[in-house]
Amino acid sequence: MPEPSPIVRIEHLRLDRGGRTVLRDINLSVPRGSIVAVLGPSGCGKSTLLAALTGELPAAAGTVEVLGQPVPRSQRALLEMRKGLGVLLQGNGLLTDLTVAENVALPLRTHTKLPSALIRRLVLMKLHAVGLRAAADAYPRELSGGMARRVALARALALDPPLMIYDEPLTGLDPIASGVVMSLVRRLNDTLGLTSIVVTHHVHETLPIADHAVVIANGGIVFSGAPDALQASTDPLIRQFLNGEPDGPIPFESRAFNSQPEPA
Amino acid sequence: MPFVAATSAIGRAGLFTLSVLRASAPTADFFRELVREIYKIGARTLPIVTVGGAFVGLSVTLLGYRALDTYGAANQVSAMLGLGMYRELGPVLTALLFIGRAGSSIAAELGLMRATDQITALSLMAIDPIGKAVAPRFWAALISMPLLTGFFCSLAISAGYFEAVHVIGIDQGFFWQVLKDSVDFHEDFLMAFVKSGVFGATAALVAAYVGFHAEPTIEGTSVATTKAVVNASLLVLMFNFVMSALLFK
Numbered sequence: 001m002p003e004p005s006p007i008v009r010i011e012h013l014r015l016d017r018g019g020r021t022v023l024r025d026i027n028l029s030v031p032r033g034s035i036v037a038v039l040g041p042s043g044c045g046k047s048t049l050l051a052a053l054t055g056e057l058p059a060a061a062g063t064v065e066v067l068g069q070p071v072p073r074s075q076r077a078l079l080e081m082r083k084g085l086g087v088l089l090q091g092n093g094l095l096t097d098l099t100v101a102e103n104v105a106l107p108l109r110t111h112t113k114l115p116s117a118l119i120r121r122l123v124l125m126k127l128h129a130v131g132l133r134a135a136a137d138a139y140p141r142e143l144s145g146g147m148a149r150r151v152a153l154a155r156a157l158a159l160d161p162p163l164m165i166y167d168e169p170l171t172g173l174d175p176i177a178s179g180v181v182m183s184l185v186r187r188l189n190d191t192l193g194l195t196s197i198v199v200t201h202h203v204h205e206t207l208p209i210a211d212h213a214v215v216i217a218n219g220g221i222v223f224s225g226a227p228d229a230l231q232a233s234t235d236p237l238i239r240q241f242l243n244g245e246p247d248g249p250i251p252f253e254s255r256a257f258n259s260q261p262e263p264a
Numbered sequence: 265m266p267f268v269a270a271t272s273a274i275g276r277a278g279l280f281t282l283s284v285l286r287a288s289a290p291t292a293d294f295f296r297e298l299v300r301e302i303y304k305i306g307a308r309t310l311p312i313v314t315v316g317g318a319f320v321g322l323s324v325t326l327l328g329y330r331a332l333d334t335y336g337a338a339n340q341v342s343a344m345l346g347l348g349m350y351r352e353l354g355p356v357l358t359a360l361l362f363i364g365r366a367g368s369s370i371a372a373e374l375g376l377m378r379a380t381d382q383i384t385a386l387s388l389m390a391i392d393p394i395g396k397a398v399a400p401r402f403w404a405a406l407i408s409m410p411l412l413t414g415f416f417c418s419l420a421i422s423a424g425y426f427e428a429v430h431v432i433g434i435d436q437g438f439f440w441q442v443l444k445d446s447v448d449f450h451e452d453f454l455m456a457f458v459k460s461g462v463f464g465a466t467a468a469l470v471a472a473y474v475g476f477h478a479e480p481t482i483e484g485t486s487v488a489t490t491k492a493v494v495n496a497s498l499l500v501l502m503f504n505f506v507m508s509a510l511l512f513k
């Protein structure tokens with residue numbers, strides 16, 4: 001039986017921002033049904049890679065395929081592709097003048113012709129999945145950071161997308177809320193048959209739920225493999241990142257912002 | 265290269281306007297947003313417009329009475345009040361009050377939506393952020409401004425009537441007859457509404473454009489709010505002169 005095609009395929013990707021190369025020669029394949037953790041220190045280009053997956057940042061070189069199609073450049077085709085993506089943003093992006101239920105209902109109301117009663121039931125089911133059914137009529141300003149993150153997760157799942165992308169899902173959360181969110185990511189991935197890409201620098205919370213880990217540093221992928229292999233790696237760069245050491249191959253000082261693009 | 269920069273800014277604003285018009289699909293969700301925005305930027309501006317209109321009416325009546333009384337034409341004060349209100353002061357002052365109250369709030373809201381990832385989130389949910397966040401505000405301003413101008417002029421003339429008739433002592437028959445004879449329904453009254461529609465659209469587009477493209481920071485939102493008020497006010501004053509020169513004999 002032929003192996004199913006990967007849900008995300010990146011080949012020889014180069015990404016530029018502000019006239020300088022942020023990432024170069026990136027190759028990544030995400031199998032369907034898996035959870036891939038994209039790890040790396042702050043400012044290494046993780047969010048830039050995410051922007052390439054969602055079509056916000058076009059590739060300077062190489063190819064990015066999402067859901068079996070190259071990421072389109074036209075606005076209309078891009079919006080169409082994004083119906084198959086669920087994205088949880090670092091800042092949640094909840095609309096503050098809508099209630100929790102209205103936020104979750106937004107993609108359903110916009111992209112389907114379902115009757116209001118059915119949309120309400122679906123919204124309550126999504127909220128139930130993240131344990132926030134009781135908060136349906138609250139406004140985002142009334143929620144804690146962890147609750148708001150779970151509402152944003154319910155909204156990202158509203159259209160049952162085959163691919164979920166999480167951008168720093170644990171930033172600003174306490175250890176208990178972090179544990180809740182990460183266990184939700186694993187549970188939802190398995191029960192709903194999703195594929196998940198978790199972009200984060202929270203190594204110790206993410207590796208236990210990941211099937212595959214990728215480490216980005218110094219403008220490229222420095223590790224790609226199983227989480228156990230990552231933990232066992234003796235590479236000084238990986239050890240510095242995993243152990244949080246200030247000195248090592250990853251420089252503490254950032255490069256000048258106006259530096260020339262590096263050769264690919 | 266200020267000429268090149270100005271030309272490209274006008275081009276970008278023009279494309280933004282086209283994208284707002286293109287994104288204005290008459291869906292149930294759009295009408296729900298429209299009603300909410302008419303309440304937020306129209307109904308909530310009503311108190312300052314009515315109070316402002318009353319004081320402007322009182323001032324113009326007093327000024328007109330003093331100027332006209334020198335020539336023995338004090339009973340013509342309602343002509344000055346009516347023409348001044350419908351042709352110039354009503355649409356312009358309502359627009360300036362509207363920009364201060366609602367234009368600044370449109371720019372600040374969109375700037376904060378940008379800073380708090382709400383616009384990015386809409387885009388990533390395959391929802392056109394211009395259709396969702398800008399188009400309802402634009403149409404709400406276009407609908408609200410003529411109505412607010414109507415309230416402004418009504419309050420100004422009512423306040424002017426009270427002052428002219430009950431304080432100064434002009435005959436009320438003269439007041440209404442002179443007003444009726446000097447203000448033409450088509451050339452003055454309806455033109456006030458045309459002007460105010462143009463000013464409402466201008467105010468909303470300028471505020472939405474600078475708010476939507478604000479730097480995603482608190483400072484960016486603050487700069488966008490200031491820009492919205494200054495640019496929209498100057499554009500309204502400029503358009504007012506051009507329209508007055510073209511529309512009125």
